[in-house]
Amino acid sequence: MDVYSFVIANKELFKVIYAIIVISISVVIVLKTHRLFKLSLHNGIRYFRNAFFFFGLGFVSRYFLKFIFDIGALFPYAQISTVLFDFFLIMAGFSLLYSLIWKKLEAESMTRSSLFNPRMLIFSLMTIIIVILGLVWHTSYLFYFSQIVIFLIASLIALANVIKRKSAKLQRWYLTAMILALIAWVLNTLAEIFYQFNQAMLINTYATNMIFFLIFLYGVIRATKVN
Amino acid sequence: MGLFGQPRLIKMAKKRERLEVIRDILKATKEKRNIKPTRLLYASNLSPQMFKEYVDELVEKKFINIDVVSDKKTFSLTKKGFEFLNEYKVLERFVESFGL
Numbered sequence: 001m002d003v004y005s006f007v008i009a010n011k012e013l014f015k016v017i018y019a020i021i022v023i024s025i026s027v028v029i030v031l032k033t034h035r036l037f038k039l040s041l042h043n044g045i046r047y048f049r050n051a052f053f054f055f056g057l058g059f060v061s062r063y064f065l066k067f068i069f070d071i072g073a074l075f076p077y078a079q080i081s082t083v084l085f086d087f088f089l090i091m092a093g094f095s096l097l098y099s100l101i102w103k104k105l106e107a108e109s110m111t112r113s114s115l116f117n118p119r120m121l122i123f124s125l126m127t128i129i130i131v132i133l134g135l136v137w138h139t140s141y142l143f144y145f146s147q148i149v150i151f152l153i154a155s156l157i158a159l160a161n162v163i164k165r166k167s168a169k170l171q172r173w174y175l176t177a178m179i180l181a182l183i184a185w186v187l188n189t190l191a192e193i194f195y196q197f198n199q200a201m202l203i204n205t206y207a208t209n210m211i212f213f214l215i216f217l218y219g220v221i222r223a224t225k226v227n
Numbered sequence: 228m229g230l231f232g233q234p235r236l237i238k239m240a241k242k243r244e245r246l247e248v249i250r251d252i253l254k255a256t257k258e259k260r261n262i263k264p265t266r267l268l269y270a271s272n273l274s275p276q277m278f279k280e281y282v283d284e285l286v287e288k289k290f291i292n293i294d295v296v297s298d299k300k301t302f303s304l305t306k307k308g309f310e311f312l313n314e315y316k317v318l319e320r321f322v323e324s325f326g327l
Contacts, residue, residue: 044327145285161326170324
């Protein structure tokens, strides 16, 4: 039995393990960056932290809330978990991208609510529009497309940062993570459009996603290490 | 123009990031305990308006305290302010590493 067959045979178990790992990584990153944010009130750190807060919520919705609805035979409500997953993941993408470009778009300021400020409300509105259109048109393409665009722009910005500061190792890891995220979303899209959710392709997507989160965890732990 | 008539290159000071400004204010407050507002203004290298904005926020967020002794106002560093200075290198490294 090859690796793919083994994973497919134990699909549900692997999904749970995958979700637990991603949620745990998100929690660790949020806790570490929250401490830094509370100390500095730096907007870049704020949005970076928000991104992983939303990632965590997204995976909780998709894998645990759905499980609860399935167990309780609340099948009509199972779609809520998918909608929430889409919402939180798009918000995470917007927050991560904005953490890279906020300086060009707003003045540095120390006071503002992290979730209920004008920028986050604009993201929420855009996200709600994308999610509602996806529901109305019965398609995930808008969701995938939004993520591909977000991570493409983020990859380009990360590349520009690497070129600007050649010696910064962590920035190269960050670029790698962004490119991996982009690849994962492209794979996801291809899996749906051309390969009818081919299981092996989805496994590759999940593996790529996992590496994305592990790189961020490594980066955060390394960057917050006290010498 | 230089001494011999040659064009002088004027080196513009790099604009400080917000974290750097806060560090400079807190460092000055730490070095001169119970520092007076005027001294802190000079040490901060900010315009009076920007200085007031930063100091108001730092007091509100409990990085510094205002002490009034015999009608004279001075600033002192809080525990949170000390923590910021201790963690400044970590903050700077984090922000630079992720290009935030």
